[in-house]
Amino acid sequence: MQDNPLRRWLTSLLARKGGKTVLVKALSKRDRRRVLRHFLALDKDDRLLRFGSMLPDEQVTAYVNKLDFAHDIVFGVYNTRFQLVGVGHLAFTSKEAHPDSIHYTDKEKVAEFGVSVSKSARGQGVGTRLFERAAVHCRNVDVDTLYMQCLSSNRTMMHIAKKAGMEIHREYGEADAHLHLPPPSPSSVLAEALEEQMAKIDYTVKSNARAALRFLLPRR
Numbered sequence: 001m002q003d004n005p006l007r008r009w010l011t012s013l014l015a016r017k018g019g020k021t022v023l024v025k026a027l028s029k030r031d032r033r034r035v036l037r038h039f040l041a042l043d044k045d046d047r048l049l050r051f052g053s054m055l056p057d058e059q060v061t062a063y064v065n066k067l068d069f070a071h072d073i074v075f076g077v078y079n080t081r082f083q084l085v086g087v088g089h090l091a092f093t094s095k096e097a098h099p100d101s102i103h104y105t106d107k108e109k110v111a112e113f114g115v116s117v118s119k120s121a122r123g124q125g126v127g128t129r130l131f132e133r134a135a136v137h138c139r140n141v142d143v144d145t146l147y148m149q150c151l152s153s154n155r156t157m158m159h160i161a162k163k164a165g166m167e168i169h170r171e172y173g174e175a176d177a178h179l180h181l182p183p184p185s186p187s188s189v190l191a192e193a194l195e196e197q198m199a200k201i202d203y204t205v206k207s208n209a210r211a212a213l214r215f216l217l218p219r220r
């Protein structure tokens with residue numbers, strides 16, 4: 001099948017799983033507070049799935065405070081009420097961190113991806129869209145290997161990984177999945193640029209609507 005990320009993105013945009021349009025936006029320092037709120041709202045089980053251990057609030061806070069938005073890429077999905085309901089973290093690391101990567105890539109860096117979606121927004125394609133955006137971003141910065149680690153009991157994430165064509169290795173209850181990505185193409189660059197533009201407009205509209213509501217209906 002012909003590789004066409006732009007068509008894939010438009011198709012998923014129009015599919016509107018669960019009746020909602022999912023737009024993924026690159027987050028910045030100004031979203032840090034909302035990222036923290038999103039992670040703190042994850043219960044113990046979800047924190048185990050997302051971070052590999054049941055991190056207490058203090059460690060989650062320390063993790064978010066240390067997030068380097070200039071170096072790593074953090075993607076987010078906002079719902080209609082301007083709440084951050086999905087966060088994907090893409091970190092670029094030297095391939096020494098994944099010794100097996102010598103079999104898959106001759107690039108210097110590989111990418112690692114972690115994702116979480118608020119319970120209220122699950123099953124609407126948010127996790128899938130965050131993953132797809134991370135993959136297209138990797139392509140566009142010429143990183144061709146994307147890793148994801150999770151528990152092999154995490155059936156939803158395993159499903160997303162398989163659907164994306166990831167190769168999965170299971171060991172001691174953990175799954176190490178990786179995806180080999182093609183080089184950038186005009187379609188992959190355009191798909192990411194268009195999505196970011198649409199997500200920025202969506203973000204601005206929601207943020208202004210929220211500010212207007214706060215002005216008109218101040219809290220007592």
Ligand SMILES: CC(C)(COP(=O)(O)OP(=O)(O)OC[C@H]1O[C@@H](n2cnc3c(N)ncnc32)[C@H](O)[C@@H]1OP(=O)(O)O)[C@@H](O)C(=O)NCCC(=O)NCCS
Binds near residue numbers: 049114117124
């Ligand atoms: C994993 C997670 C990110 C998925 O987010 P989501 O927005 O609900 O995912 P999506 O809606 O995009 O996709 C869910 C897919 O899994 C499928 N699914 C759901 N439960 C499933 C299960 N028990 N077994 C198999 N597949 C399942 C859905 O049918 C859907 O598939 P489809 O798109 O082919 O119809 C979310 O559940 C989460 O945040 N979990 C806690 C943190 C975590 O596990 N992070 C991953 C480790 S990095």
